[in-house]
Amino acid sequence: MSYESRSEHRFSFGLWTVGNVGRDPFGGPVRETLSPVQLVELLEEVGAWGVNLHDNDLVPIDATAHEQDQIVGDLKKALDATGLVVPMATTNLFSDPVFRDGAFTANDPRVRAFAIRKTMRAIDLGVELGATTYVFWGGREGVETDSSKDPLRALGWYTEALNFLCAYVKDQGYDLRFALESKPNEPRADIYLSTTGAMLAFIETLEHSEMVGVNPEVAHEHMAGLNFTHQVAQAWSMRKLFHIDLNDQIPGRYDQDLRFGSANPKAAFFLVKFLEDVGYEGSRHFDAHAYRTSDYEDVKAFARGCMRTYLILAEKAARWNADPEIQALVADITADDGSVPATLGPYSPELATRLGDLEIDRRALAARGQPYERLDQLTVELLLGVR
Amino acid sequence: MSYESRSEHRFSFGLWTVGNVGRDPFGGPVRETLSPVQLVELLEEVGAWGVNLHDNDLVPIDATAHEQDQIVGDLKKALDATGLVVPMATTNLFSDPVFRDGAFTANDPRVRAFAIRKTMRAIDLGVELGATTYVFWGGREGVETDSSKDPLRALGWYTEALNFLCAYVKDQGYDLRFALESKPNEPRADIYLSTTGAMLAFIETLEHSEMVGVNPEVAHEHMAGLNFTHQVAQAWSMRKLFHIDLNDQIPGRYDQDLRFGSANPKAAFFLVKFLEDVGYEGSRHFDAHAYRTSDYEDVKAFARGCMRTYLILAEKAARWNADPEIQALVADITADDGSVPATLGPYSPELATRLGDLEIDRRALAARGQPYERLDQLTVELLLGVR
Amino acid sequence: MSYESRSEHRFSFGLWTVGNVGRDPFGGPVRETLSPVQLVELLEEVGAWGVNLHDNDLVPIDATAHEQDQIVGDLKKALDATGLVVPMATTNLFSDPVFRDGAFTANDPRVRAFAIRKTMRAIDLGVELGATTYVFWGGREGVETDSSKDPLRALGWYTEALNFLCAYVKDQGYDLRFALESKPNEPRADIYLSTTGAMLAFIETLEHSEMVGVNPEVAHEHMAGLNFTHQVAQAWSMRKLFHIDLNDQIPGRYDQDLRFGSANPKAAFFLVKFLEDVGYEGSRHFDAHAYRTSDYEDVKAFARGCMRTYLILAEKAARWNADPEIQALVADITADDGSVPATLGPYSPELATRLGDLEIDRRALAARGQPYERLDQLTVELLLGVR
């Protein structure tokens, strides 16, 4: 197996990922800043298919229109030269001090207006570059203390902003879908709509919910100790898995954005298996960055590693599906003796009566062991390459 | 202030809460088992308004119809004698070994059928006792390893079960609403629909979603390190706060079910303030239990403490709303200079143009400090009773 | 590779591990209780070398001397027949209600006396069975609220108990070392001496510290989100790694006691590599239990899986040490240009002066990338069996 990335894998990276200069709360940058064009070239070199960006990853917040044209023109040339595409774009609504109390949910109405306007302009930019997915990560939409903001008003403002921006996209005739990304905390003590589940529920309250889905991120759900694959499965079941952010994270810590599969390869395996089994066709976006100890050679190793690990795990998922011993156990686990319908089907009074009359020997059912240890051990051994 | 509980406070406890005998993973019971009637009397003595129950808190799983009649009759007499009501009921779908791989999402279809049937019977019992809210906590609906169960099939089974049971309730003409309760883990390694947000999203996929809401529990969201008040606010904003489980919990641990407000009184304050401010009128249900060191005198102290702390915090919430210095800060924080509409209103191309033309001085906005430390310190001092 | 366990691997299990009947906070037992003799036979069947026990795993707390003799005699016959040994024993100071407020640190002095006496008798039993390591896990040594117990007094009582018991062992002339096991919480809200580090510090305060070491447990350190290998390394560096409890655990949750390597095989790899590299010769004890969904066939799969995974990881550790590309990176990472001594050596004024005069180009050093992403990716690929 070559584990070489190809365009059909739809592997993408953000400019901010391979371009991360290593600043953290306790230290400044350790790598020189590369230009967007240099980053695109780096991504071509490592074999990526797409490059994603925040507006200000590309265009400084204070750039003039002329400067923006120049920068965008340079990027387009680099995209043409390399063949990379821009499948997704997003807005930086968190770095500038103006957003220190939030963007769409800032207490100051002028900040909210500014945030919406900035997003409109960033959407224009993203569409110009070919993006068909637009991500919203509301990193500052939250509080340090609930004395400072009314959560109901905040949710109302959030709703208004997204309704406004959906309408803007439709009004402009853009071919663009929104993908909302949750995070429990950091940089705010508590961020609103803190899980993928909360985002899925929130979407249902929006005026144009059909154009809004989610962008779950491994690290963000792991921070809360949640099973990421389960969040993705719920999003998929609701046809809302519009994008995905792949990286890794040990639970219960600061946001680590580690190389995909590097913290817990077993959890990553179940995720890859899910995405491959259901035939997910969106971007496989890596929202991760190299260790602060890395130079740019090591940044490339990091980027290649993300993709290679995905492909290794995808191959293992296929093997799992083809392994006779494993599949025999799976068949055994879900075996149906025919005594009840495999699915109960829609309610009817007759069905309720039949269910009431059904002979079910509770103790016999309880005595039936499920060989999950055996199955999980086989899975581990397959994962470790010894079967 | 007397902090005496009264019926209008709608304070309720489960039979399983004050009746908890102190069993835990490392030790057996430490308190004698009290009968349901004794527990109702204990709850009357401490001043509760309601008593809630799982089917098997009252009626043993193997009881005959005759035994059930006897037990239910005794309970009704106790309810009459004490004036307590049964506002909520629920099904035990987790204790019996038959449910060791789940109830509605067990891999074995016979277990799923048994679980639905058991719930139908338990609904009948709850309605007979006067319950108008029916809680679903799917404690075993999950996995230890994702090799053992397909999360999409599991979600499908979960949906079928709830659709079936909604239809059953409507078919019976019961005045009953469902409230779904999430939990991230324990006793399963990962429980499906692990947060209140996930439940709110799931509800939107059900056939009779109008009769289904949530029952958020402090401990369950704190286990995942989430801000509980924010989850409650989202549920309230979607008109889905059908019930609430009050207790306390340090984040990132086993399920503690501590006395309300005893782990973190400040977090409890914001929750009580929210419920009081919005005028929540449902049960204030305490799903907690006394320490394993307690005898029944101390169990009563525990139960009284839950209610007293709620009332103390409610009084503090009222004081917060009336405190001139605090309110002046709140007014300052949300001040609007009129330069932008406080809410942007529905999208129109004209509004978008006006927004584009708006003069906004980003640096000036960024320079405006928000006195949140001051406000939070005043809140702490109010909470500690020194202002 | 056969990955067959052999006696030199020193794989041991507790009676309570394979004998776990599946009780948890939300449900009763799901497996029948096996006798100690049956459990020894099961362990022989799966290929274990040793069996460990709490006093009451073997002898009920209320057994008469005659009953104890009978039980112990039966066990010894089973040990003889199977060849299994009892390398470690311990006291159950947590299950009985008498210990609900702690054993050595209970507020009631009679409970403290009872706990010490029970431990003396349990030590006698362990020694009789051949144990040379005696584990102390103080599961109830803690509080739910710091209002209930003075932590200084508790530490004092803890110290007295261990000093007393050390002296007892010496007085009896037993060949026995103590191994203290920490845990942050569960079943108490907070357990004293909550980490391996705290235990190592505590040991230094004991009268006979030379006979006291630690028994670190994967799950207990992972509950606190700590890197287990680092705790083990500190214990090893202090020559205090007297025993080890192998299992697995997702951080920030209830105590899971999962099959070794099943939650995070990469973390398990670094642990195994450490133990093999330093030549740890103590027991490799699995303090884990099978899922509650398992029957006894699956319990055996669980037990075999613990040992197989260890051996697979040990083989991978050997391959890591022999992999030329990996070792070249390791050499590069720790390369020394000779400009400073590899170790600075003991302080002397002259050395301090030389250090002050040393030419060090801070920016050049900072510019040197460390290829840790590359190294870690090679490690992941080796672990996954694709190199």
Place this chain on the structure above:
Amino acid sequence: MSYESRSEHRFSFGLWTVGNVGRDPFGGPVRETLSPVQLVELLEEVGAWGVNLHDNDLVPIDATAHEQDQIVGDLKKALDATGLVVPMATTNLFSDPVFRDGAFTANDPRVRAFAIRKTMRAIDLGVELGATTYVFWGGREGVETDSSKDPLRALGWYTEALNFLCAYVKDQGYDLRFALESKPNEPRADIYLSTTGAMLAFIETLEHSEMVGVNPEVAHEHMAGLNFTHQVAQAWSMRKLFHIDLNDQIPGRYDQDLRFGSANPKAAFFLVKFLEDVGYEGSRHFDAHAYRTSDYEDVKAFARGCMRTYLILAEKAARWNADPEIQALVADITADDGSVPATLGPYSPELATRLGDLEIDRRALAARGQPYERLDQLTVELLLGVR
């Protein structure tokens, strides 16, 4: 009660705390940089007693000797003018890129040498300013992957560095003690010696352990979900509580450094009560910073709030100790019926025999309830100011 800070309270702040400009992983500074002199004046204004500093908080890493003299001279004038003292100093071994792989434990020996030399110079500076406590927080002493560094070698390097620096201090005749500060993670994925307990154990291995103690920090232990008061109690019991870092933190998150008592006032209460009860006489140092939403007026409110909350809690601790109902419960809880000695005393064979003969009715002891719910509820009510 005035809750005014006075010098005998020994309240200190770091230059980096009130001088924090609000940079975080997702955004740049929001407050202008104040000079050390301005910060000292700010601290005088809010009523602090001491100001602590890292070498580079005061003197830029590239300053010339002349510049350093100028800066230090200015600071000394400000100290004289304001009356503030510098009780503690420390080294910045984490911000500069040279330390990206650690300081004392960097794989590169030149970095290790540079770190030791930098610390020697910073010690000189601290002593010049009057510091008698020198803190070591090894923020970069760790790894992102255990493939990158051998934990035993790292511990060895750490030991050498501290032995060297202890000897340097003694050789210089400085009146200075070291205080080691642990942290589990951030900015490294795993930091060595991750808890206060681990530090206490490590100290015992040092050559001059008598001059080395710990500097526990609330946030760092809470990040790991540990009970901070228990860590402090262990340090106190070992006479190693040389310094303390007060702030606040929700468990299981990024390092928050919140205003003291603002995340969980109940946990803060038990800490203050402990420090006051034992008569801790060291600095009460606040290692916290204001929210990123704050301007400098709010930074002052933050600093005043830290001190006021401490004093409010100290007053409550005194009330707790004087409350007759609470004290009656405490007496009851620890009551001794005289049937066993309150402490067992040193081991002797006779004592062991007497203990063996002691009449202890296990079931009677188990039946004795401990009124901990009652006591904790009284504590909560006292804390909330309603008793």
